[in-house]
Amino acid sequence: MSQTMTAPAGQRRRERRFGIFSLLVLAIMLGVFATSARGEQATFVLNDARGQLFELPNLVVTVVPAVLVLSAVVAVIAYRQFTTGFGSKAVIVVGVVALLFVMAFLTWAAAGGQLSVVGLLRGSLARATPIALGGLAGVVCERAGVINIAIEGQFLAGAFTAAVVSSLASDPWIGLLGGIGAGVLVAFMLAGLTIRFKADQIVVGVVLIVFATGVTSFLNTQVLSGNPELNSPTRFTAIAIPVLSEIPLIGPVLFRQSMLVFGMLFAVGALHYALFKTRWGLRLRSVGEHPKAADTVGINVLATRYKAVLLGGVFAGIGGAWWTLDAVGQFSREMTGGRGFIALAAMLVGRYSPVGAFGAALIFGFSDQIATSLQLLRVPVPSDLLLTAPYLVTILVVAGLMGRLRPPAANGKPYTKE
């Protein structure tokens, strides 16, 4: 009956698995970070170059003792994971271990150099933006019972169209509308094929990804490369919110970002509220859980699903526009690099909730940003390997920590009346 009730035996096994994870982490911390640092001290810069209310001191850490202290904490946690266990807090504890590992890693990476904490966090939030928006697209579709794996395709279509429209109109807002339109168009194809014609949702999703990839790559080579004026979109610039943006550390991270980042934060809150507090959300979720029950109380199941998928297209279109209107400022072939799939992972890790998906997107955004930040520090790790970090983190998080997931009961099942 209750999904959260786990058998003690299963619970013990799970905790032991987490314990093994902690031991692995510990081995890397002691074997690599504590022994091969390139300098004695690591400096974490907490200030931003731009104006702020007051200056913070730099955080200077002596590498080896710091790593040893962090390792000791992990060792204590691992011991408890193997003995008494943490019960209901087991997953949170794993998160703590991961956090300690990241701290040790950053200390080691920044040894003998300087790491800008502001840059790291600010970049993480920015890079989490498309992933969170893609996650919202997934959440709103799947809560209504339609599996949307085509987010990657919506991203590419959105990125491409936003670039071209913004180039033509010289206005990022109109470009954004173009991106939304492209996302909705892909969503419309998904909705039409799966809801109206009841085609397999996974197959249609794959087809749409291939379709969007092919079309954007083709147009990129055939049209954009010969007409660079079509691929020089006007971008959104960072907006600094007065006063708030001058708070040290928090200000530049949260209050000096582009409109798309602010829009994403608003969308996360708004969708979460709408899904769980409003009539619209109750009806949408009933359609994803038990469409026949919804039908018998007079809710139009198919229309609800259509609208949900199209709304998902709006979110995914904005997410796609982030690449060309915010981050890069130019469309290039397959530039989204599988972030649409990571957005799906964010939706799953976030357990089909907008706020949860946002939290997971932050983890993925952080791992994305870390790869870039560390390249600048010239860490002795091949840069290609560093760039795989977001994907590795995705695999680890999805496979290791997610635990049992309970998707909407009618997710992926076409609804037929008779």
Place this chain on the structure above:
Amino acid sequence: MRLELQAITKRFPGVVANDAVDLVVESGEVHGLLGENGAGKSTLMNILYGLYGADEGQILVDGQRLELDDPGDAIDAGIGMVHQHFMLVPVFTVAENIVLGVEHTRRLGKLDRARASTEVAALAERSGLPVDPDALVEDLPVGIQQRVEILKALYRDARLLILDEPTAVLTPQEADDLFDAIRAFTAEGRSVIFISHKLREHRAIADRISVLRRGRIVGTADPRTTSEQELANLMVGRPVELSVSKPAATAGDAVLAVAGLGVENALGGRVVEDVDLTIHAGEIVAVAGVEGNGQSPLVRAITGLQDIAEGTVHIAGRAVKGATRKQVLRDGTGHVPEDRGSEGLVADFSVAENLVLNLWDAEPFARRGTLQFAAINAHARELVDAYDIRTPSIATTAGSLSGGNQQKLVVAREFDRPIDLLVASQPTRGVDVGSIEYIHTQLVAKRDEGTAVLLVSSELDEVLALADRVAVMFHGRLVGPFDTPISKEAVGRMMAGADPAEVLGTPPGGDT
């Protein structure tokens, strides 16, 4: 509300589900609708609720013609329905389920949850169906879930309530509560259509009974003047034997030997404790008990589906522990599981395929790793005839058959080979009288072939009708088996945990 159905006809590919059905439900009346599984009761009600469109005929409410395109129209017309499979969202609260579709909102479309809870609590109080409005539906027992379904209809101010097999999931006590609620409902001049194939219930609650057979109304009866036997004959279309006639058992050697059996659930709690039970060839031993007292894990341990924590189970001398499930079945055990939908058959497989699920890789159904469809189909045709499985064809998917015919399919598969032990768990659950009669006859026939039969049933009437010896399970422990005849009252008291010595006046015996 007075409802009139005129010449309703509904055809599905290959069948006429409703054939010119006329039905009148008077205001304040409980109208019983009786019929075998697949007689067209559910189809007719789905038409009345706007889920299906009728091919012909019309519906009149208080003399006004009613056009039903979807359930919303039916709700607007004051028709409410409690479906056999509840139309409730398990992860929503009671209040959310009840107000779904007619929610009150505040600013920005915000749900007024407080108002929903208050209204639902008040409605529940008023209608004598108490329920916690803020509980999650999935945490509630089925009896309470059904209450939520009824409240859902009442919240929409239903003046006609359709109850589709409402008692199938209820204990006798819960069924009595339901009947009280129905009486209170009709006392206000509202009407009820009560669907069930349990004759006793129709006689208890209905004011008038219409009998549906193969899509047609074959008669309307007054429950005060019509006997159960007459109703059964009318429903099935031939004289039905309501009691089982069986010769005395001639018990042979011990086939099933259970000694000191203990079974644990997933949480490590004991759900079966220290059970000893011996069943001989050629006898039926019935295990009675209120559901959830360990009967399911007992059956699962005997058939090798669940691990044995303690003790031993031997079938015809072979230990079950350590044997695979397949070995247990192939060595000569037949198993009719309690839930045919999840364990008895594969809904998406054809009737023919389902009939060889237990022998799919054995000759002649498979040869050199290939299924032999000629043999499988011939076998299926034979069994469909022999066991009277009503199906359009042997290629039809099992899931599309009616419940009774699905059960007959499982029975056919499990009965139609020589076996030492037959374990039948709730073999007639959700099955109509005609099929019950048939399955009971088959069980006795199997016994007379020399098979040892373990019958687990929560229907006391069934236990007493079939058993040669009766055991009772209570809180994971088994008392008995006791020789028959044994009084219904004695078994009932032991089902509630009474001490057998006290009930029978003798120490428990008969466990030879």
